[in-house]
Amino acid sequence: MIRPKTEEEIELLKINGELVSRTLAEVGKRVAPGVTTNELNEVAETFIRDNGAVPSFKGFEGFPAALCMSVNDVVVHGFPSDRVLEEGDIVSVDCGTLYKGYNGDSAYTFPVGEVDAETRRLLDVTKASLYKGIEQATAGNRTGDIGHAVQTYAESFGFSVVRELEGHGIGKRMHEDPGVPNYGRQGHGARLYDGMTICIEPMICAGGRGVYLARNGWAVHTADHKNAAHYELTVVVRNGRAEQLSTFDFIEKDGNIKF
Numbered sequence: 001m002i003r004p005k006t007e008e009e010i011e012l013l014k015i016n017g018e019l020v021s022r023t024l025a026e027v028g029k030r031v032a033p034g035v036t037t038n039e040l041n042e043v044a045e046t047f048i049r050d051n052g053a054v055p056s057f058k059g060f061e062g063f064p065a066a067l068c069m070s071v072n073d074v075v076v077h078g079f080p081s082d083r084v085l086e087e088g089d090i091v092s093v094d095c096g097t098l099y100k101g102y103n104g105d106s107a108y109t110f111p112v113g114e115v116d117a118e119t120r121r122l123l124d125v126t127k128a129s130l131y132k133g134i135e136q137a138t139a140g141n142r143t144g145d146i147g148h149a150v151q152t153y154a155e156s157f158g159f160s161v162v163r164e165l166e167g168h169g170i171g172k173r174m175h176e177d178p179g180v181p182n183y184g185r186q187g188h189g190a191r192l193y194d195g196m197t198i199c200i201e202p203m204i205c206a207g208g209r210g211v212y213l214a215r216n217g218w219a220v221h222t223a224d225h226k227n228a229a230h231y232e233l234t235v236v237v238r239n240g241r242a243e244q245l246s247t248f249d250f251i252e253k254d255g256n257i258k259f
């Protein structure tokens with residue numbers, strides 16, 4: 001059995017969740033045609049360190065940067081680079097923090113300027129599929145209930161689900177048990193209970209679900225080079241229900257945000 005987190009641990013995970021959420025919003029403000037992914041990475045690293053935390057991705061198994069920056073057909077784990085973002089691109093930004101020994105981990109796919117209607121639909125459906133998954137993160141349900149909800153929703157729009165990568169538990173380590181696949185069968189997989197903290201992170205493809213690993217050993221591309229989107233939030237199962245420890249509100253809402 002996976003050890004449930006204590007209230008103190010959940011609080012530290014929430015502080016991290018808020019920091020990754022705010023970091024993604026800082027990045028999002030600057031996503032625009034003409035900006036390089038290196039510049040955005042710099043913004044995030046500075047913001048995280050200014051808040052007394054460490055960008056947990058940097059140096060993780062040799063990853064070179066604070067953010068994963070995955071443009072268009074890159075699903076996840078892209079390196080920031082001198083690539084200049086262009087109108088109509090999408091960029092998936094994955095961010096991790098380490099603060100007081102605990103982790104934060106969330107991701108958001110931003111449109112660069114105006115994107116076409118099909119791309120907008122991919123972003124909307126992927127994000128909505130994440131919330132469908134979160135709804136299933138209740139005590140007594142299983143990880144397969146989350147995966148099934150994500151998969152059936154995304155596929156109902158003709159999109160496909162990457163199966164080689166999945167969500168995960170989170171705590172002192174960024175990746176803990178259980179794995180949280182984005183596909184699956186209801187009633188199967190690890191059981192969820194109060195005190196479990198997990199990251200749910202659908203990776204959804206506009207075309208087929210086939211992917212390959214780039215020669216650098218990191219970037220995961222769609223085989224058909226169609227776009228893919230990636231959204232990730234951290235949740236805790238508490239009082240039987242999923243409660244978000246990270247949020248997109250800083251990105252999507254102006255003014256005073258209740259978190």
Ligand code: MG
Nearest residue numbers: 094105106107
């Ligand atoms: Mg992540």
Ligand code: MG
Nearest residue numbers: 105199201232
């Ligand atoms: Mg993750």
